[in-house]
Structures are given as C-alpha cells and as structure tokens.
Amino acid sequence: MPTTISGANHTLDECIGCDTCAPPSTPTCDGCGDPTIDGSPCDDCTTCDRCDSVVLDSETTETVRGSTICEDCLDEYYWQCGECDGWNRDGSDCGNDCDQSDDDDDVLVHSYDYKPYPIFYGAGPLYLGLEIEVETPYNRDQACAQLVHDRLGDIGYLKNDSSIGNSGFEVVTHPMSYQWALDNCPWQFLDQLRAAGCAATRRTGLHVHVSRDAFVSPSHVYRWMKFIYRNQQQVITLARRKSPQWAAFTDDDRRAVVDYAKGTRGYARYRAINTGNEDTFELRIFASSLDPGEVKAALGFAAASVEYTRDLTFHEIARDGGWAWSSFVDWLAARPVYAPLTAQLEALACVC
Known part of the structure; x- marks a missing residue:
C-alpha cells in the first residue's frame, strides 16, 4: 500500500517536491517557480530558443521554422507573414504554402496583435x-x-x-x-x-x-x-x-x-x-x-x-x-x- 505523506494529499511516489513536503532548499522551475526535482523546467514551462529564458508554455509562440520564442523576444525580434500570419525572424514571407483565399476573413482582417514587418514610405527620420x-x-x-x-x-x-x-x-x-x-x-x-x-x-x-x-x-x-x-x-x-x-x-x-x-x-x-x-x-x-x-x-x-x-x-x-x-x-x-x-x-x- 502506498505511503501517504502527512499533511499532503498525495503519496510519496507522487511527490516531486511540492510546497507542503519540500524543504526551502528544493530546486524550483525558473519559469513558474514551482518545485522540481532538479531545477529543470516543469511540464508547464519551456526554454525560449532565442534567449534561453524559461517561461510558461502559454507565454511562447512557435515560429514558422519551429522555434519556440518567448513573448519578449517575439515582440522585439519577430514579425508576421502577410499571407498566413506565421512568425518570422527576418520579417519576410515565411515560404509556407499559404493557401488561404482572398475571401478568408483572416486574410483581410488580422488578429488584434498582428505585427507585420514595417514598410517605410517616404524620407525619414520622421515617420x-x-x-x-x-x-x-x-x-x-x-x-x-x-x-x-x-x-x-x-x-x-x-x-x-x-x-x-x-x-x-x-x-x-x-x-x-x-x-x-x-x-x-x-x-x-x-x-x-x-x-x-x-x-x-x-x-x-x-x-x-x-x-x-x-x-x-x-x-x-x-x-x-x-x-x-x-x-x-x-x-x-x-x-x-x-x-x-x-x-x-x-x-x-x-x-x-x-x-x-x-x-x-x-x-x-x-x-x-x-x-x-x-x-x-x-x-x-x-x-x-x-x-x-x-x-x-x-x-x-x-x-x-x-x-x-x-x-x-x-x-x-x-x-x-x-x-x-x-x-x-x-x-x-x-x-x-x-x-x-x-x-x-x-x-x-x-x-x-
């Protein structure tokens, strides 16, 4: 019969260092702060492929080339394809087979956070x-x-x-x-x-x-x-x-x-x-x-x-x-x- 840990609602086998059982020195996930076995990212977090910071999965975006990017890097360094809204490092069209038709609402009206690569018209620096x-x-x-x-x-x-x-x-x-x-x-x-x-x-x-x-x-x-x-x-x-x-x-x-x-x-x-x-x-x-x-x-x-x-x-x-x-x-x-x-x-x- 599994041993139940006093004061916790789980067994010893299920415990990975929760707040109830773990001593203060237990390693924690850099993304969410939850205790982990060795300090590596937990199941709900991942590492940004650009800056190597650990963040929640829900706060990342996958680029058209398969990279996982955090929100800060996305905002700073990445842009969206004008055809399929896929995220790119250089701001050019992503090269995907963008098969959305001109009648597709998603092509004509993008999401509120759509961010295409800027095209500058006229002579600066005041744009x-x-x-x-x-x-x-x-x-x-x-x-x-x-x-x-x-x-x-x-x-x-x-x-x-x-x-x-x-x-x-x-x-x-x-x-x-x-x-x-x-x-x-x-x-x-x-x-x-x-x-x-x-x-x-x-x-x-x-x-x-x-x-x-x-x-x-x-x-x-x-x-x-x-x-x-x-x-x-x-x-x-x-x-x-x-x-x-x-x-x-x-x-x-x-x-x-x-x-x-x-x-x-x-x-x-x-x-x-x-x-x-x-x-x-x-x-x-x-x-x-x-x-x-x-x-x-x-x-x-x-x-x-x-x-x-x-x-x-x-x-x-x-x-x-x-x-x-x-x-x-x-x-x-x-x-x-x-x-x-x-x-x-x-x-x-x-x-x-």
Missing part, C-alpha cells in the same frame, strides 16, 4: 503611422474590409479591435513621412467607407504613431511633450474628443516628462501620449474620422508639433512664448504644407 478605428454596418464587415484592402494595397492592413464594439475593424498604415502620405495615400477610401455605411463614432479613436528616431535629443522629446501638455485644451479641441478612458492627460505623465525624454517607457497605454512602445510614441488623442481633411490634420499635428519643437530655444520659450499655442499657429501660417491642419484649426475655432 508616422495611422490607426483608424471604424465601425461597419451589420453583416457588411467583409465587403468593407475588401474595399480597404483593395484601395490601400501594401500601404496598410486591417486588424480586429475589441474596443470598437458592434462590428468593425482598425485600419493601420505602415510608417509614412508626412509629405509622402499627403501625396500618395489613397484618401478617397475614407469617403468610400462612409458611403458604404461605415462610421466613426464616440467609441472609436484615431491614433498616430511618431517615430522616436525623429527626435534629435532627449531635450527635443521633452520640448515636444511639454508643448502638448501645456496646451491640453487646444489639443483636445483639435482632437475633437476628451477621453479619460482611452487617451488620458494625467498629472503623473506631466511629472514624468523628464524621465520619458530620457527613454523611460510608461506602464500605462491609454494615455494622451503612450510612451510604452520601443520605436514610437503614440498620440492617442484624436477622435476617429472618415473625413480625409480631419485625418490629414491629425497627421499634420503630429508632424508639425515635432518640427516646431525641434529647434525651439530656451530664449524663445522663456521670453517669446515659444510654448504658447498662438506661437505655434503663427509658425504654421508660414508653412503651407500644413494647410490641412490650419484649415481644421480655423473650422474648430481653436486658432488663438
């Missing part, structure tokens, strides 16, 4: 990426997704987004320079979506990713963030929404600007400026829109605010009101390339 959340009419997701897919081509792709509610998707573009986007993005697709019954409602947002490489120094990042935070009301008016839930302006972030400028990544995503991404800052402030003029203005503000603060001097800030919204508007007036932004400021009566 901007759009995310436009769109609600679609009931039972029309497929037709509307096909419309965007046909118009955008390789410029962008679609993802599911649970925050939209009802039915819909998120339109995501690859990184573009501001001028390239104005000249080459097929903006008419927004009008066509609206004509097809799609909508941008109070539940949907528009986000602009700004490349960190566009900033010449930590001081430049500091000036850019301070300019946005010091003009919160005007920025909210331009953005056409105030959203404490999805794009909050907080005192904590204002106090942390110096740290963010030095490279600290914020822990909270749903802020006016999301600082949690390694390669971009994400302006989450804007209400979604299917109006090309409004979307161009959002891109314009992202680009113009970076350029305006690039060479802003201490003298201009301290004596000439460099952080004042009126100074920014005067600067815009001398630069016709930002005409879509100037037009929106005039329409919203936030030229002050």
